[in-house]
Amino acid sequence: MALNAFRITEEPYYHSIANEIALFEAAYSARMPMMLKGPTGSGKTRFVEHMAWRLGRPLVTVACHEDMTASDLVGRFLLDAGGTVWHDGPLTQAVRHGGICYLDEIVEARQDTTVVIHPLTDSRRVLPLEKRGELVTAHPDFQLVISYNPGYQSVLKDLKESTKQRFAAIEFGHPSFDAETRIVCTEAEVPEEVAARLVRIAASSRNLKGHGLREGASTRMLIHAARLVARGVALATACDIALVLPITDDADLRDAVRAAIAVAAA
């Protein structure tokens, strides 16, 4: 199998928040393109890994960036001694061999790049390789998943309407208190009491979202802090280096978050 390296063999831990697993399974059975929306660190990537494992499909992940060209996705001719050889890009590999192709942070890619996915995401399910003069029909197992952080969107950086409307979407937010406590507990192997405290602390930094902070502390950050606590770092210090310092360079905001952590953690 061409995509063996992309298979996930061990179950990635994922704590279901609502019915997103069932929804995704239903969408996959219809091979419907999916969009995962939500702030950074809310579990989008983990979810798609978990689903790939659950469905037993290889997962090809592409981190999109603004310098990415269409050939970075579909492939290009490379040189060898005899001349040029075609080299499939990650998207083409997934299309040909039947994997889930996950385009992470799709808005970062330029709009002219993202249009290459259009023929794949409607009833045609084909990928034209223009340079090679080939039309690849998608493998029956192929599915396209993109992630999208609505917080970063702006007039200047947004998905084209014609791209957006090809997808069904699942929204990820911050999990409920209990769910997030359990996630932090399991991921960082800390006592529940420590996890609960960290989740309470996170609430104060999430309150500042849009009021100086672009994002509040994510579940990922809480897990980082909890892992430090599990390794013997004091809670206040762990919060400082895992939750406060990375999130802002603004001294006043830092002071405010620290003060809020102090009153919440006491």
Next chain:
Amino acid sequence: MSEHPTVPPVPFAPFERRLSAFLVALWRLRAPIRPMRPDANGMPPRRLRLTDGLIWVPDSLPGIHADQAAGLYRAALVHAGAHLRFSSPRFPVGTLKPVQVALVSLIEDARVEHLAMREYPGLLQVWRPFHVAEGGGTPNAPGLMARLARALIDPDYDDGDAWVSKGRSLFFDGRAEWETHEFSRRVGGLLGNDLGQMRLSFNPKTHVVEPAYRDDNLGLWESNVPASAEGETAYESLRTEREERDDGRPDDTSLGIEAEERAPVAEAPGCPAGEEEMAAPPALYSEWDYRIARERPNWVRVVERVPGVGDPAEVRNAATRHAAVADRLAALVRAAGVGRPQRLHRQLEGDRLDLDACIEVMVSRCRNEIPDPRIHAALQHRTRDLSALLLLDVSASTGDQVPDGIRPVLEVERDAAALFATALDRIGDRFAIHAFRSNGRNDVSYYRLKDFREAYDDAAMARLASLRPGLSTRLGAALRHGGRLLGRQSSHRRLLLVVTDGEPSDIDVADRRLLVEDTRQAVFSLAAQGIDAFGIGLDPGGRKYLTRMFGVRNSTVVDHVERLADLLPNLFLTLSR
């Protein structure tokens, strides 16, 4: 915390930003903080005040050591935040005696603090250090009240006094009722009664809430008692406090900034355009007359005048008033990626090879074709070469209230201009903000509020704040003059944005079509000079004439005037892309 009169006061300003962020972090409270100035007698206010969701903070709290100031301001702001979060609605004064009013306030203070501490137990350490009242000496009402305040928050404090102990047990036994603010009313009333029966004198005129971090509690009480209510009313203490700390304004309602904004603009100095100083010799412009299909040369006289000077804080506060918009704009400016390097492919020279181009070269060589020599890629810093002029209509109609708002259109324009200026200042684009109005063809006034080469500083903000509505809208002449000034800027792109609230008109023009057609001609001639003009109309019914003047693609109508502040900078970023 004894107050030493000799200690130099510590100003609040350096703490404001972090403390307001702290309140947002705790309760998502975005309470506007306003400075509270000394009263008419020059007496500095001694406590904070809360009115209708605003937090009034003295410029400085006298008699506080510098090392305590940070803690005191923090305790005070969090206490105010606890009130905003948990205190509502206001208590009616009714038949309460002053001492009862003071005690209901005290119990309410303790109640909101305990509710806040349920969520954030660490707040105890924020507040407790300021509770230092102790027993001893002759009992007096203020002393006992300070001790009760301490007994209600400090679990380690043991007060021998029977009244204080009673208050403490009443308060903690009623734990289950803390959620309702009627609790404070009941317990405070009882304790006030007891204190009255102890025949301890209580002077509402000199009473100051203790400890120093607590606000004066005026915001807890309904203040609809007629000003004529004299003598021994229960409202006495409230009234006296107000007299002591009034900041020179006629009545309590004028404290709110909303009230300031609601003030009729007609009272503001009208528009003595003729009396204003000229800033430059008058300029003459032609005007298009569609009836004869030609320009009337030297028809309109545009006079640049020196704008007035207002309070720059009014303009600077625009960002606070539209906090959400300002934050979104800041993000937008970042996202615009100004100054971010751009990767250039297929260049003749560059700092690295362009892989795709190299492969094509090899392919061409195999086919014996002449290869494309542009095989390099380079990083280039995108430079924006752009000048923008924002032209504001300040005719009399901008004094009208926004249809579903409480502010005149001009204030919305001004706030929008302020946010626009902040955004452009951050991007680093060259921009100017000018305003105009007209009084017949011989007198079109033109104000340069912020010019291209000037910084967007306090002086510019003061000029922006000085704008008052008046007279008419002779748009074409203003466009021609603005275009001439903008035309002198040596930029690759020149953008002229006009904000107008109605159809062009003037006192000496009866034909409504005339000035519309003239503006249309002015826009044409600007386009010929390489200036892009864009019209933003605030008149919901104005789509037709606006389209006539600026064209469909270069005009927009803001249906909801309050959205202008959001729309204007966004529009600019889209246009200047």
